[in-house]
Amino acid sequence: xxxxxxxxxxxxxxxxxxxxxxxxxxxxxxxxxxxxxxxxxxxxxxxxxxxxxxxxxxxxxxxxxxxxxxxxxxxxxxxxxxxxxxxxxxxxxxxxxxxxxxxxxxxxxxxxxxxxxxxxxxxxxxxxxxxxxxxxxxxxxxxxxxxxxxxxxxxxxxxxxxxxxxxxxxxxxxxxxxxxxxxxxxxxxxxxxxxxxxxxxxxxxxxxxxxxxxxxx
Numbered sequence: 001x002x003x004x005x006x007x008x009x010x011x012x013x014x015x016x017x018x019x020x021x022x023x024x025x026x027x028x029x030x031x032x033x034x035x036x037x038x039x040x041x042x043x044x045x046x047x048x049x050x051x052x053x054x055x056x057x058x059x060x061x062x063x064x065x066x067x068x069x070x071x072x073x074x075x076x077x078x079x080x081x082x083x084x085x086x087x088x089x090x091x092x093x094x095x096x097x098x099x100x101x102x103x104x105x106x107x108x109x110x111x112x113x114x115x116x117x118x119x120x121x122x123x124x125x126x127x128x129x130x131x132x133x134x135x136x137x138x139x140x141x142x143x144x145x146x147x148x149x150x151x152x153x154x155x156x157x158x159x160x161x162x163x164x165x166x167x168x169x170x171x172x173x174x175x176x177x178x179x180x181x182x183x184x185x186x187x188x189x190x191x192x193x194x195x196x197x198x199x200x201x202x203x204x205x206x207x208x209x210x211x212x213x214x215x216x217x
Contacts (some may be wrong), residue, residue: 003043004063004072007036014076019081029081040068044090048099054106057099064099065163066089069125080121086151100166104159107171111155115181116146120190126192131201132208139208145214145215182216 016033022028047060068090073082090094122144125132130140150176160167189209196202 003040006070007040008075008078010084011026011036012075015078015081030085033082033085037085041090042087044093044097048091048095052099052102053173054110055105057103057106058092058158061099061103061162061166064096065166067163072105095097100162100169103162104166104170104173107155107159107170108177111151112177112181114151115148115177116184118143118151119181119185122185123188123192124194124204126199126205129200132204138211140211141208145212148181149215 010030011033018032019029044060044063047056051062073079073087091099122141125141127142133142134140135142156167156171156174159170176208193206196205199205
């Protein structure tokens with residue numbers, strides 16, 4: 001953040017005031033821009049090659065794909081001058097791809113584990129001597145129906161915020177996870193139907209799960 005703000009503020013001063021003090025052939029703005037970019041890129045590369053936590057990988061990818069090319073280089077005071085310089089990306093494409101794959105692998109596992117824990121909690125609720133919650137007057141599982149969909153949607157949205165390509169790849173992966181989760185859900189529910197017919201709230205639980213199906217569709 002400090003490097004980005006410094007680069008943006010300083011280049012704005014160069015574009016507005018310093019550039020016009022020199023003959024065009026000196027390429028003053030280009031010189032400043034290239035030096036700042038090269039330093040910024042070297043720091044990004046250094047970070048990318050070190051051990052990064054998942055949140056740091058996400059932040060670095062956000063800089064590579066969004067903050068740097070869109071928020072900084074498309075700034076109204078700089079865009080025209082920067083378009084002439086052709087600075088390139090903050091990271092080499094192969095290193096950026098490695099980070100994207102790490103992020104996708106991690107996010108896929110996170111969502112998969114989250115869905116699994118959610119189903120375990122739901123199964124535990126079925127065993128309790130407790131009536132299911134009602135939403136708009138109908139029995140429904142807020143935990144299962146809403147949490148699962150929100151987990152998948154928010155994960156896709158975060159990936160899309162990095163780049164369209166990363167978002168599409170994560171969506172493709174999660175489209176495999178969702179049917180696997182739904183099969184586990186179906187099997188657990190069938191098991192409950194067979195073994196828990198004497199449950200005090202057997203019928204409301206059946207209704208709640210049937211109502212969940214519409215949300216999943």
